[in-house]
Amino acid sequence: MARTSPAMWTAADVQSDTGWILRLSDDASAALLAAVRGAGDPDRPLLDWRREDFALGPCLPTLAAAFREVRDGRGMALVKNLPRAGVTAAEFRLMTWAIGLHFGVARPQNRASDYITAVQDAGTTYRSPTGRGYSSNAELDFHVDSADVVLLSCYNQAPVGGMSLCVSAATAYAIVQAERPDYAAALASDYTFSRNGEQADGEAAWYPSPICTVEDGRVFCKWNRNRLENAQKLDGVPRLSAVQRAAMEYFDAVLRRPQTMFSMHLEAGDLQLLCNHTMLHSRTGFEDHAAADRKRTLYRLWLAPPDWRRLPEGWAAFYGTAESGAVRGGIRGHQYDVERQQFDARQGAAMGMRTAA
Numbered sequence: 001m002a003r004t005s006p007a008m009w010t011a012a013d014v015q016s017d018t019g020w021i022l023r024l025s026d027d028a029s030a031a032l033l034a035a036v037r038g039a040g041d042p043d044r045p046l047l048d049w050r051r052e053d054f055a056l057g058p059c060l061p062t063l064a065a066a067f068r069e070v071r072d073g074r075g076m077a078l079v080k081n082l083p084r085a086g087v088t089a090a091e092f093r094l095m096t097w098a099i100g101l102h103f104g105v106a107r108p109q110n111r112a113s114d115y116i117t118a119v120q121d122a123g124t125t126y127r128s129p130t131g132r133g134y135s136s137n138a139e140l141d142f143h144v145d146s147a148d149v150v151l152l153s154c155y156n157q158a159p160v161g162g163m164s165l166c167v168s169a170a171t172a173y174a175i176v177q178a179e180r181p182d183y184a185a186a187l188a189s190d191y192t193f194s195r196n197g198e199q200a201d202g203e204a205a206w207y208p209s210p211i212c213t214v215e216d217g218r219v220f221c222k223w224n225r226n227r228l229e230n231a232q233k234l235d236g237v238p239r240l241s242a243v244q245r246a247a248m249e250y251f252d253a254v255l256r257r258p259q260t261m262f263s264m265h266l267e268a269g270d271l272q273l274l275c276n277h278t279m280l281h282s283r284t285g286f287e288d289h290a291a292a293d294r295k296r297t298l299y300r301l302w303l304a305p306p307d308w309r310r311l312p313e314g315w316a317a318f319y320g321t322a323e324s325g326a327v328r329g330g331i332r333g334h335q336y337d338v339e340r341q342q343f344d345a346r347q348g349a350a351m352g353m354r355t356a357a
């Protein structure tokens with residue numbers, strides 16, 4: 001397998017070369033906590049905060065290196081040693097938000113147009129037509145999230161399970177190209193993804209996108225089995241052809257080969273960053289703590305950074321625009337109100353970005 005970009009790696013590669021794992025120094029970690037505590041009430045509405053409310057100085061170089069690794073390197077990074085001892089859940093959440101304010105424009109994530117979500121078992125049924133994995137304890141399919149970058153900060157880990165799984169889309173697609181060029185061609189054709197009932201006013205209930213697109217030698221991947229299956233239940237959606245369906249199954253099986261699938265255990269105080277164009281992720285099912293304050297809790301933030309790549313043209317149907325330097329992606333949902341629109345415009349301006357129509 002000829003390596004065409006640093007984003008193309010095997011599980012053995014990222015196990016043996018851990019340059020993608022970064023660690024905040026104890027001083028930088030303390031400064032991060034001081035910045036969050038110094039800013040004020042952590043329960044204030046998230047959209048009220050401004051970038052300049054948080055003086056993140058000493059931890060910015062490490063975080064910037066992590067973002068560079070996600071954009072130009074392996075597509076994933078792990079930052080360890082976020083402050084956690086004695087930190088409340090509200091402070092930890094605000095810390096995640098503060099990091100986001102320095103590196104891009106947060107994007108809404110669901111029907112309720114939330115800009116940060118607690119990844120916790122809330123008893124959701126993952127396989128229902130409108131189900132989402134983040135609020136269940138189920139083992140998830142591999143998928144990409146619906147914005148350029150996803151940040152997951154780990155406040156509490158589960159006592160059993162909840163392993164984080166990552167695959168390089170470039171590696172998986174190269175395997176399919178080598179073994180089944182007919183399936184590789186099918187994966188490059190348009191599939192239909194359901195919006196799972198999360199569409200905002202003026203948005204259709206589904207959208208077309210290839211699963212894999214190669215542009216400028218890089219593989220861009222869009223994969224979410226639930227949304228593909230759910231789209232097939234909607235009126236007016238083109239049916240999957242036999243070869244498209246077979247290609248999906250083949251691709252999914254390749255993702256779970258030991259050669260491709262990398263497994264890591266996020267610990268409390270870890271921050272995982274993934275590029276959703278080049279990386280697929282999943283997690284194993286978990287058993288939770290009985291005590292409410294110890295339950296598995298991760299904070300998820302979706303970001304549009306100012307300096308990310310141009311997307312394949314076909315991706316504009318979901319992202320709003322393929323252009324770089326634009327506030328793009330996310331799930332605007334049903335509550336995308338004036339306050340949220342103003343946040344997008346204000347934070348986009350602070351980052352020097354255009355706000356997509």
Ligand SMILES: [Fe+2]
Nearest residue numbers: 143144145281
């Ligand atoms: Fe996800």
